[in-house]
Amino acid sequence: QVELVESGGGLVQAGGSLRLSCAASGRTFNTYGLGWFRQAPGKEREFVAAISWSGINTYYSDSVKGRFTISRSNAKNTVYLQMDSLKPEDTAVYYCAARFSGNIATSNMYDYNYWGQGTQVTVSS
Numbered sequence: 548q549v550e551l552v553e554s555g556g557g558l559v560q561a562g563g564s565l566r567l568s569c570a571a572s573g574r575t576f577n578t579y580g581l582g583w584f585r586q587a588p589g590k591e592r593e594f595v596a597a598i599s600w601s602g603i604n605t606y607y608s609d610s611v612k613g614r615f616t617i618s619r620s621n622a623k624n625t626v627y628l629q630m631d632s633l634k635p636e637d638t639a640v641y642y643c644a645a646r647f648s649g650n651i652a653t654s655n656m657y658d659y660n661y662w663g664q665g666t667q668v669t670v671s672s
Contacts, residue, residue, distance in 0.1 A: 548661075549571055549576075549579070550571065550572040551569055551570070551571050551643050551661055552571075553568070553569045553641065553642065554567070554570070555567040555666060556666030559671070560671050561633060561634055561635055561672050564629070564631045565633065566627060566629050566630070567628040568625055568627055569627075570623075570625050571625070572624070576645075577600060578647075579647065580597065580645070580647075580649035580651065580653065580658075580659075581597065581617075581626040581643065581645055581649075582595075582598070582643070582644045582652070582659060583595040583617060583641060583642070584641070585668075586640050586665075587636075587639040592656060595611055597654060598617045598619055598652050599649055600621075600650065602618065604651060605617055611630075614632045614633075616631075617629075628641070634670060635672045637668060637670050638668060639668060641665060641666050641668050642663055642664075643663045644661060644662050644663070646659045646661075
């Protein structure tokens with residue numbers, strides 16, 4: 548069993564930055580692929596970014612590419628999402644997720660085995 552706990556959400560003005568963190572339990576964290584997803588009110592959950600177990604492979608949605616950066620620290624069992632140049636349309640609950648097969652970075656939410664509870668990000672205009 549893996550427990551994922553997100554933190555770092557909050558209220559920020561458009562153009563600002565936030566860094567989300569997701570701390571994971573489990574001895575085999577360094578074998579997991581990790582991802583960030585988000586869900587805005589009334590919308591489907593959507594992919595944001597993913598990273599392979601090694602950190603070498605990353606993948607971003609077109610809407611955040613060039614503004615968000617995903618990274619991980621296997622020593623700290625933590626995955627991060629650095630969010631810069633935030634826009635009001637980035638407002639959502641952000642979730643981190645982990646998958647057993649960590650060799651690739653995937654955007655398919657059904658490939659992920661564990662999910663956190665989410666952290667709210669609100670970007671004001």
